[in-house]
Amino acid sequence: MGIIEKIKEIEAEMARTQKNKATEYHLGQLKAKIAKLRTQLLEPPKGSSGGGEGFEVTKYGHGRVALIGFPSVGKSTLLTLLTGTHSEAASYEFTTLTCIPGIIHYNDTKIQLLDLPGIIEGASEGKGRGRQVIAVSKSSDLVLMVLDASKSEGHRQILTRELEAVGLRLNKKPPQIYFKKKKTGGISFNSTVPLTHVDEKLCYQILHEYKIHNAEVLFREDATVDDLIDVIEGNRKYMKCIYVYNKIDVIGIDDVDRLARQLNSVVISCNLKLNLDRLLAKMWEEMGLVRVYTKPQGQQPDFTDPAVLSADRGGCTIEAMCNHIHRSLVKDLKYALVWGTSARHYPQHCGLAHSLHDEDVIQIVKKKEKEEGGRGRFKSHSTAPARISDREKKAPLKT
Ligand SMILES: Nc1nc2c(ncn2[C@@H]2O[C@H](COP(=O)(O)OP(=O)(O)OP(=O)(O)O)[C@@H](O)[C@H]2O)c(=O)[nH]1
Numbered sequence: 001m002g003i004i005e006k007i008k009e010i011e012a013e014m015a016r017t018q019k020n021k022a023t024e025y026h027l028g029q030l031k032a033k034i035a036k037l038r039t040q041l042l043e044p045p046k047g048s049s050g051g052g053e054g055f056e057v058t059k060y061g062h063g064r065v066a067l068i069g070f071p072s073v074g075k076s077t078l079l080t081l082l083t084g085t086h087s088e089a090a091s092y093e094f095t096t097l098t099c100i101p102g103i104i105h106y107n108d109t110k111i112q113l114l115d116l117p118g119i120i121e122g123a124s125e126g127k128g129r130g131r132q133v134i135a136v137s138k139s140s141d142l143v144l145m146v147l148d149a150s151k152s153e154g155h156r157q158i159l160t161r162e163l164e165a166v167g168l169r170l171n172k173k174p175p176q177i178y179f180k181k182k183k184t185g186g187i188s189f190n191s192t193v194p195l196t197h198v199d200e201k202l203c204y205q206i207l208h209e210y211k212i213h214n215a216e217v218l219f220r221e222d223a224t225v226d227d228l229i230d231v232i233e234g235n236r237k238y239m240k241c242i243y244v245y246n247k248i249d250v251i252g253i254d255d256v257d258r259l260a261r262q263l264n265s266v267v268i269s270c271n272l273k274l275n276l277d278r279l280l281a282k283m284w285e286e287m288g289l290v291r292v293y294t295k296p297q298g299q300q301p302d303f304t305d306p307a308v309l310s311a312d313r314g315g316c317t318i319e320a321m322c323n324h325i326h327r328s329l330v331k332d333l334k335y336a337l338v339w340g341t342s343a344r345h346y347p348q349h350c351g352l353a354h355s356l357h358d359e360d361v362i363q364i365v366k367k368k369e370k371e372e373g374g375r376g377r378f379k380s381h382s383t384a385p386a387r388i389s390d391r392e393k394k395a396p397l398k399t
């Protein structure tokens, strides 16, 4: 029996089993069995070098966003509109057969947008190009799940299930469960909060299913069996996702209103170019990019050419900024002068660990290098710093 058949069989058994206190241990065990099989499914077949021909698209720009959705929801139309790169769009399904990259220029940054073939139910098990599409989405910083506003709302659940089946977790935080395998000592099970979903016996059973007999488990939140399995599997990818409802030109205003009010969703119409600004702003917000401008001593910064840092890629500290400029800079840094919302006063003297905010300005002061006259150190005490863009771009910064 193949892996997919085994999964189907266990799913059928779960569906037959009534959910109650008496069956919860058995159901938990079945869930763990499915999780193990799905992980097996993700491993490349023995003897092959990888997962077959993927969409090898080079990363470019300050972040990567993937367009995921059923066929003909308007992914290619959207890519063409936002990036100016043409991607064939047509009324028939599976118009797009490979991955087509484009670039969005936004706030002086470059964001790579990827158009992908449509995926269908069963994608996680290898239907269509599902596996390759999902692999590319895992490599991105943000997923735009494109949905046809005029179609069934169940589509969003089906797609979410497909992505979850391959270990993607959308708009979720990693469970607050500390888990560490040990060599000896048995299993120690503890929690810092009252647990309503999982008890010691259930936890033991799940661990047993994984043949883990020595481990430390500490629940820091009232997590579920699924959360526990995610932590044990350890290969989950937590990603942000925006639900993009396209084609609102063909539905009624009441439906538009309802969809627009859902969490993490943006309603648009590619045909009428409606609300695309809002989509871009939401993307920007979710990506959390941090633009930092370098100010040479005695000069103004170039406000059109930021260094772009990201919490997910290397962090947003002064150390990350130094590494961005030059690898050897970290050891040469004496301190950095910082203007912007991360500074308590202007300019603040900061060390490597200081976290920078979007649109901060920094001046690097190296060891043995003299700061210009040492002035300005305690001069401008600004208790409520405004964004540099609002305030300082007009007036020159001192030092
Ligand atoms: N009414 C309406 N139609 C749209 C809109 N956006 C795209 N379409 C149409 O929807 C159809 C599918 O568009 P595509 O961009 O090819 O969709 P896709 O998601 O890339 O499709 P595949 O590549 O086949 O997965 C085309 O006929 C588009 O003209 C919209 O905002 N409103």
Ligand SMILES: [K+]
Binding pocket: 071, 072, 073, 089, 090, 091, 092, 093, 094, 095, 096
């Ligand atoms: K299409």
Ligand SMILES: [Mg+2]
Binding pocket: 075, 076, 077, 088, 089, 095, 096, 115, 116, 117, 118
């Ligand atoms: Mg397409």
